[in-house]
Amino acid sequence: MPATAHRPREEVPLREPGPAAAAADLVDQELLDWCRRLPKIELHLHLEGAIPLDALWELVRKYGEDAGLGGPAGLAERFRYRDFAHFIDVWVWKNRFLREYDDFTLVAEAVARDLAAQRIRYVEAFFSPGDFAGHGLAVQPLAAAIRAGLDRVADVEVALVADLIRDTGPEVAATTLEAVAEARELGVVGVGLGGSEQSFPPEPFATVYERARALELRTTVHAGEAAGPASIWGALEALRPERIGHGTRAVEDPALVGHLAAVRLPVEACPLSNVATGVVGSLDEHPIRRLRDAGVLVTVNTDDPKMFGNSLAGELALLQARLGFSADEVRGLLLDAVTASWLPEPRKRQLAGAFRRHPAWAAGPSVSSAGRRGRRG
Numbered sequence: 001m002p003a004t005a006h007r008p009r010e011e012v013p014l015r016e017p018g019p020a021a022a023a024a025d026l027v028d029q030e031l032l033d034w035c036r037r038l039p040k041i042e043l044h045l046h047l048e049g050a051i052p053l054d055a056l057w058e059l060v061r062k063y064g065e066d067a068g069l070g071g072p073a074g075l076a077e078r079f080r081y082r083d084f085a086h087f088i089d090v091w092v093w094k095n096r097f098l099r100e101y102d103d104f105t106l107v108a109e110a111v112a113r114d115l116a117a118q119r120i121r122y123v124e125a126f127f128s129p130g131d132f133a134g135h136g137l138a139v140q141p142l143a144a145a146i147r148a149g150l151d152r153v154a155d156v157e158v159a160l161v162a163d164l165i166r167d168t169g170p171e172v173a174a175t176t177l178e179a180v181a182e183a184r185e186l187g188v189v190g191v192g193l194g195g196s197e198q199s200f201p202p203e204p205f206a207t208v209y210e211r212a213r214a215l216e217l218r219t220t221v222h223a224g225e226a227a228g229p230a231s232i233w234g235a236l237e238a239l240r241p242e243r244i245g246h247g248t249r250a251v252e253d254p255a256l257v258g259h260l261a262a263v264r265l266p267v268e269a270c271p272l273s274n275v276a277t278g279v280v281g282s283l284d285e286h287p288i289r290r291l292r293d294a295g296v297l298v299t300v301n302t303d304d305p306k307m308f309g310n311s312l313a314g315e316l317a318l319l320q321a322r323l324g325f326s327a328d329e330v331r332g333l334l335l336d337a338v339t340a341s342w343l344p345e346p347r348k349r350q351l352a353g354a355f356r357r358h359p360a361w362a363a364g365p366s367v368s369s370a371g372r373r374g375r376r377g
């Protein structure tokens with residue numbers, strides 16, 4: 001969720017940071033280890049929410065504001081949240097250290113190295129140019145700076161998706177979109193619409209999305225996170241996106257779930273993000289199991305992992321430990337994400353083939369850990 005993010009229905013304390021920290025004490029180590037070894041794909045990740053703490057610390061020091069923090073551990077302390085409003089305050093505070101194009105090169109390289117180390121092979125990552133316009137940063141050179149950092153890491157492919165940010169209205173979004181189109185040669189493949197979903201409904205952005213299609217950009221929309229099914233229906237009907245970001249609250253409308261299943265419109269689910277921001281009361285209440293069982297094409301994603309302390313491996317392990325997903329269903333979720341990606345068809349087949357040939361793919365979690373689980377009734 002970007003800086004201007006939506007307020008959820010209720011405010012709850014967020015979990016502490018640290019890769020898979022949330023998962024580690026809730027699932028057995030063998031299950032988590034298997035998910036870490038698996039080759040993976042992610043379709044809903046905000047670059048600015050995925051910055052490893054040591055890279056962010058470098059920028060804090062660059063701008064001479066390290067007083068009182070002491071080091072990356074001090075940043076981790078700062079990433080403990082009292083509530084959602086506090087999380088937003090910290091997000092805005094963090095973005096103050098992204099001021100120059102070079103900062104984005106540094107951050108993008110660090111994010112890519114972190115993704116590669118997690119065996120995440122392909123990512124479609126949001127960046128929110130509007131959040132940095134105030135620092136005088138323009139879209140095309142910003143995308144170029146990010147691409148320069150990403151290009152330094154060989155083991156992960158990252159396509160960029162520009163978040164047009166609903167809070168600044170359709171006119172600003174339309175202007176940003178034209179600049180985004182100029183950045184397509186830098187691997188910007190699509191656009192999304194994040195921000196305050198409750199206050200800014202999707203319908204006024206219809207012409208912006210029409211123009212995005214004319215520019216041959218792919219489209220997704222954050223919907224059904226901070227607002228209910230009407231926001232998802234509005235997004236589907238007015239914006240005609242190719243995917244829905246979150247889609248969590250679709251489950252409140254059976255007709256909507258039936259529609260999403262019938263048209264196989266991919267949903268970028270972000271389970272632990274939804275727990276952290278209070279969209280759902282707990283992981284056990286997350287509708288991802290129900291949506292998938294109803295035939296909806298769901299994918300699993302981390303949203304802002306360094307702000308929430310989650311990881312893709314941790315999410316996949318928790319789905320098995322808490323929501324009754326089998327190892328084969330986890331493989332299915334990853335293959336569904338390949339299907340839902342915006343890669344060209346030959347690259348999809350190549351990536352799915354590489355997943356299936358990976359030694360961890362067939363191996364599965366060990367018998368001892370698998371024996372302690374089982375589908376919930």
Ligand SMILES: [Zn+2]
Binds near residue numbers: 001046194245
């Ligand atoms: Zn998001």
